[in-house]
Amino acid sequence: MARFSPRFGGRRRSEAEGLPPGQYLTRDFPVLSAGPTPRIPLDRWEFWIRTETGVEHRWTWPELTGLPAETPTVDLHCVTKWSKLQTTWSGVPMEDLLSTVESTAEFAMVHSYGGYTTNVPVADLLDGKAWIVHTYDGKDLTPEHGGPARLLVPHLYLWKSAKWVRGIELMTRDEPGFWESVGYHNYGDPWREQRYQGD
Numbered sequence: 001m002a003r004f005s006p007r008f009g010g011r012r013r014s015e016a017e018g019l020p021p022g023q024y025l026t027r028d029f030p031v032l033s034a035g036p037t038p039r040i041p042l043d044r045w046e047f048w049i050r051t052e053t054g055v056e057h058r059w060t061w062p063e064l065t066g067l068p069a070e071t072p073t074v075d076l077h078c079v080t081k082w083s084k085l086q087t088t089w090s091g092v093p094m095e096d097l098l099s100t101v102e103s104t105a106e107f108a109m110v111h112s113y114g115g116y117t118t119n120v121p122v123a124d125l126l127d128g129k130a131w132i133v134h135t136y137d138g139k140d141l142t143p144e145h146g147g148p149a150r151l152l153v154p155h156l157y158l159w160k161s162a163k164w165v166r167g168i169e170l171m172t173r174d175e176p177g178f179w180e181s182v183g184y185h186n187y188g189d190p191w192r193e194q195r196y197q198g199d
């Protein structure tokens, strides 16, 4: 996560400088969910990655939370225009999970408990850009913010950070997820203000 604005040659940026175009700063943490909050008992929870050849890899809750975790501090940008800076999470880097599967697929569909989906290029899940997080601000992730675990992919608008994440389907061709299929941008880079199709 870049903490320094290139315009200022490494000087610590102000909060305003951390805001992508059209965003405003918020200090609270709004909840945005398209449907009811699913409750998943941890003994029935699992996370899967399915490859383009149909091979499925599964992690139970103890398996996932037993993997080495990172604690990224990142900025969140919601397409409804609020941004929250310097949020701290803990979770497993997506690349650690993806590196255990054999795949050449370039696209991923993220699936949530409850049925939500969102598409992300595989490249955007690698290189320290995405995590399956189970902790927010030092505490277990609450159900309304996606607990027990959500995807965190903070360099894209927050709708790509699927709450209640259940699995990742690797695909050789791109497909739109829930919001992408009703007019939101396919990629969703907040710095290029890619809110809607055609932006």
Ligand SMILES: Nc1nc2c(c(=O)[nH]1)N[C@H]1C(S)=C(S)[C@@H](COP(=O)(O)O)O[C@H]1N2
Binding pocket: 029, 030, 031, 032, 033, 034, 035, 078, 079, 112, 113, 114, 116, 144, 145, 146, 158, 159, 160, 161, 162, 163, 164
């Ligand atoms: N499963 C699921 N994930 C989701 C959503 C949702 O409705 N369902 N909403 C998305 C949107 S539009 C946003 S802005 C963020 C909101 O996350 P928050 O409620 O923790 O602020 O979650 C994203 N992930």
Ligand SMILES: [Mo]
Binding pocket: 032, 078, 079, 080, 158, 159
């Ligand atoms: Mo959103």
